[in-house]
Amino acid sequence: MTSVFALFLTAAALLVTTAVYSLIITRNLMRILLSLEIITKAVSLMMICVGYVTDQMAAAQSYAITIIIIEVMLLVVSVGIVFGVYRQNGHLNTDDLNNLKG
Amino acid sequence: MNEAWLIVMLAALVISAALVVMMRDLLKACIGLALVSGILAVVMYMLGAHLAAVFELSVCAGLITVIFVSTISMTKVLTKQEAEERERKRRKRFRYLPIALLLVLALCLSVLLPFLNGPLTRLLPVLDPESAGKEMIWNLRQTDLLAQICIVLVGVYGVLIFFKKEGAEK
Numbered sequence: 001m002t003s004v005f006a007l008f009l010t011a012a013a014l015l016v017t018t019a020v021y022s023l024i025i026t027r028n029l030m031r032i033l034l035s036l037e038i039i040t041k042a043v044s045l046m047m048i049c050v051g052y053v054t055d056q057m058a059a060a061q062s063y064a065i066t067i068i069i070i071e072v073m074l075l076v077v078s079v080g081i082v083f084g085v086y087r088q089n090g091h092l093n094t095d096d097l098n099n100l101k102g
Numbered sequence: 103m104n105e106a107w108l109i110v111m112l113a114a115l116v117i118s119a120a121l122v123v124m125m126r127d128l129l130k131a132c133i134g135l136a137l138v139s140g141i142l143a144v145v146m147y148m149l150g151a152h153l154a155a156v157f158e159l160s161v162c163a164g165l166i167t168v169i170f171v172s173t174i175s176m177t178k179v180l181t182k183q184e185a186e187e188r189e190r191k192r193r194k195r196f197r198y199l200p201i202a203l204l205l206v207l208a209l210c211l212s213v214l215l216p217f218l219n220g221p222l223t224r225l226l227p228v229l230d231p232e233s234a235g236k237e238m239i240w241n242l243r244q245t246d247l248l249a250q251i252c253i254v255l256v257g258v259y260g261v262l263i264f265f266k267k268e269g270a271e272k
Contacts, residue, residue: 007108013206013209034131037162044154045145061154066249069250069253070253072257076169092177
């Protein structure tokens with residue numbers, strides 16, 4: 001059980017590292033959303049793993065489904081915002097988004 | 103559960119996630135994200151979380167990919183010269199990712215694993231596995247369901263606002 005937990009913890013840490021690295025260096029809003037998706041997948045993975053290890057799979061599934069719903073709605077609203085930014089500016093580069101700069 | 107298969111699936115999950123963030127073409131990156139969701143669904147199924155696996159596969163691998171692809175199709179395509187220029191910059195930026203991954207892997211294997219040798223405590227009482235899933239979702243976690251419905255309504259409202267604005271501008 002413990003080795004399984006360590007295995008999943010390592011995989012989740014690697015997923016979060018990949019996504020955070022991409023979040024730091026990327027300039028494209030769509031790629032930022034892709035990175036956020038990968039972070040939520042790592043959270044879902046850990047949630048299910050903890051449910052398996054503690055023998056609480058029903059509760060873990062319930063939480064995982066809640067996370068998935070929140071993830072989808074977050075993405076839908078974010079994509080709407082990204083599309084609005086694209087209509088306004090014609091690009092998705094965060095370096096050039098300085099319309100609100102005083 | 104076959105641990106060897108689990109290790110293979112987790113390795114595939116991490117590798118496909120790394121490919122998603124490194125791919126130049128956004129469309130291919132979105133398809134890669136669907137692959138990540140598919141692999142995660144298989145891992146969930148292997149651990150016995152069948153309901154969550156179905157949700158992950160249908161919602162994350164299906165719906166989210168459709169949303170991403172439809173959004174990307176609304177943006178303009180880069181010229182060949184612009185694409186090559188960006189590809190060069192991207193390769194330069196991602197050169198430290200394998201090093202970062204190896205560092206985190208070494209950290210997990212050397213520092214975290216010795217702390218996980220003790221038994222993990224069980225916080226909640228164990229339910230009957232036959233009816234646990236249904237009972238948990240429909241009887242014990244009703245507030246979660248209410249919150250999920252509210253979140254879905256908020257998402258729908260957000261989408262309506264964006265499309266309404268587009269119509270008003272036209």
